[in-house]
Amino acid sequence: MSAGIPAYDKNNIFARILRGEIPCKKVYEDEHALAFYDINPQAKIHVLVIPKGAYVSMADFAAKAGDQEIAGFVRAVGKTAEKLGVVESGYRLLANHGPNSHQEVPHLHVHIFGGQKLGRMIAVERQA
């Protein structure tokens, strides 16, 4: 385990999707990544792109993945956006890491939001 990064849980829901144990509505797949529709969409288009390797978050991926995996994953995000037809209209990428971000699934995923006007940036919780 690296500092601040929990150990990878191989039974997290996205690991199970990668193993084919749970179905998903696939958008794009190659040797490095899988992209599929989010089960609880927060925008007209809401797709998740995940690397095929076992990484908890972007911090874990940046620290441990090989250059080819990183390049392949970034390209897969770009190809998924192309397949979704949102390049011209625009889209937003989001990747949560850790408790402050409310990351739910401990396997790196990049959200792609699009298909509508998305408003400005993020909603921040009020501090007590």
Ligand code: 5GP
């Ligand atoms: P996070 O909060 O970790 O950044 O986002 C996790 C996302 O995964 C959420 O948007 C949630 O709706 C989505 N999700 C959780 N379980 C499943 C599932 O079984 N299938 C799909 N397609 N999406 C899921």
